[in-house]
Amino acid sequence: IELVVVNTPNFTHVDYTRRSLQAGKHVLVEKPFTPSSVEAKELFELASSMGKKIFVYHNRRWDSDCTSIQKVVESGQLGEISEVHYRYDRYRRAIGPKKFKEEPQEASGLMYDLGPHLLDQAISLFGKPKSFYKILGKHRENTKVDDYFMIHLAYPNDLNVFLTSSLLVADPQKAFVLHGSKGSYVKGRSDVQEEQLLNGMKIDNPLFGIEAPESKGRLTIMDEQSNPQVSYVDSEDGNYMGLFESVYQSLANDIPYPVTEDQIIAQLEILES
Structure with missing residues (x-):
């Protein structure tokens, strides 16, 4: 071994x-x-x-969402990026059965559960922030740990990145929103690998990691006359392997x-x- x-x-x-x-x-x-x-x-x-x-x-660094965003950012189509929002929301009003996540002990709560995913995606793309600020919340009845967080990462050139997660979102918002000097990119959280694996799909299946066509991110670029030019960007394949x-x-x-x-x-x- x-x-x-x-x-x-x-x-x-x-x-x-x-x-x-x-x-x-x-x-x-x-x-x-x-x-x-x-x-x-x-x-x-x-x-x-x-x-x-x-x-x-x-593994979320190999999500189709994360790799698709990286491709758009590195393409330069958005210009100088000024504002980024990442969300990872669920609706789970009841206290979950995994006690190590729900009991007040080391590394419990939503921030330590989903926060690492969002922070890794942001830091891998934009680097270490020069400063940060965060807010935690407890909103579910009888919860002993945080079930909401918002982290603000501040970067040079006035780039602001906001990471948000909640266990009480019944109507999920767009999970990825990026604004730059030339345009915006908006995408929902739509990586399919976890769901496919839970449903028994093998990783050698040709459909593994491929998002549905309607999950494409929306790219809006302003032309020289400030008219929006909208297109839908093919997603990268998810690849946990x-x-x-x-x-x-x-x-x-x-x-x-x-x-x-x-x-x-x-x-x-x-x-x-």
Whole structure:
């Protein structure tokens, strides 16, 4: 055995990762990696001293949504981006059965559950923010942990990124909204991989990871006369296997894993604050 996968309740990640490293194994760890940045740094240092690698499981970076947004941003069609909104909403009024998410303990609550996804997507695309501000809320009856959060990330050149998640959204809003000097891009959350896997679809199915045609993002570009030119952008295919391929390439060929230690530390510094 060369690689141990830690996919256990959040508060156990540190202990199991440490034990796996001490046993001489590489580790793939579910998000959130650790409750704190200090613990993350300690584990990264331990891995380095043991000649082993830690990979944090951020599969949402390989969502069709995330890769489609990256393609639009990198194309330059939006011009200088000034405002970005990411949302990850659900409607779950009842307290969930997973106690490690619903009890007030380390790394519990919605922010530590869905916050890592949104932060990873934002940080991977725009980098570490120069400052941040966040709000937490408790809105469900009898909840013991946060079930709402909003994180504002401030970047150079007055770029503002807003990450929002709630467990009480009956009418989901567009999950991705980007505004730039030349236009806007709007897209719903529509990656299909998780649903397909839960329904028993195999990853070698030709339809795996392919969004429905109506899920295309809407791109609005203003022409020289300030008239809107609207088009619908084909989505990239979702590809969770890209994560596992990256783990393999790192172990077999020493190619750097895309989810870097610095990105994880930046994420945790926001989550723990």
